[in-house]
Amino acid sequence: MWRGAILASALLAGLSLAASCAPVPVELPPQAMRADFVLVDKSDRVLTLYAAGKPLKRYIGLQFGDAPRGHKQFEGDERTPEGLYTIDTRNPRSAYHLSLRVSYPNAKDRAFAQAHGRSPGGDIFIHGQPNSLPVGRMADDWTDGCIAVSNAEIEELWRAIPDGTPIRIDP
Template sequence: MSFSRTLLLLGPLVALFGACMAPIERGEAPLNRPEKADFVLIDKSARTLTLFSGGTAFRRISGLQFGDSPLGHKAFEGDERTPEGRYVLDFRNPSSAYHLSIHISYPNAQDRAFAAKQGRSPGGAIFIHGQPNGLPEGQRMQGDWTDGCISVSNAEIEELWNLINDGTPIEIRQ
């Protein structure tokens, strides 16, 4: 087969491949987007949640809302802080007081031991969740308002609900 005939046959394939590799614009989902995350990273100081698959970030949500006292690691029940460290997203609650919620496995053994040495409870019931049920569609609470949970918009929690399996590790950093 001649070189020019080969180019004629391969031309449409090259054009198709090039179109698939074109930059993503207008918020379109990438064609190679993973079906599920295998790791979640929360950066409290940047107020971002990043989903990873195979070590590659594929989705970032910004504008996270935390507890009323967002600086520092949660140590005790009622301190209104968001925990820091490595945990697991271990179960989900479709019937929560918020628009869907995914539980973070706080407190771990270290958290419980620290609180016990102080004669206090470490608290618990820490979730990534949407906005309070009954809040008008598309509205968000202002500022940091949770008791230590991580809040996102209702549309974002729906997306996370579909992209995260129970058992997915999460790291929360200051």
């Protein structure tokens, strides 16, 4: 049914399906299949999903901002935050193949940046590869502080991580 709605919307807007970049909605799995905690180890470039204290799945080869070491402090510093946050929303219309928002900045992050007369930045996500990338994966660290995975991996993470899930990002 939703595919018909997307087709009708595209046709009404005068768009061809080939030009449409609207992602296909991805349903969340039953509660028993969901992660209740996400751990990111920046130094090992590993994201691990947990449920009831037990690891469910590991994702390796994460990509970060252009300056991957250290905690994000200011807008534009190209760093990925470190600490405890939550996955607070999702964006199916991202410029990247799906994205899950990390709740950076928290009150401590904002206070630190304000004390230095700067903005802490924001819009930190776990996301797939750029929609403009024909196939494959970008090389090296390339985000502005986000955590990038493959498109297939973000589809799995999208289904496994409900909004409100705690995420800890370790150095």
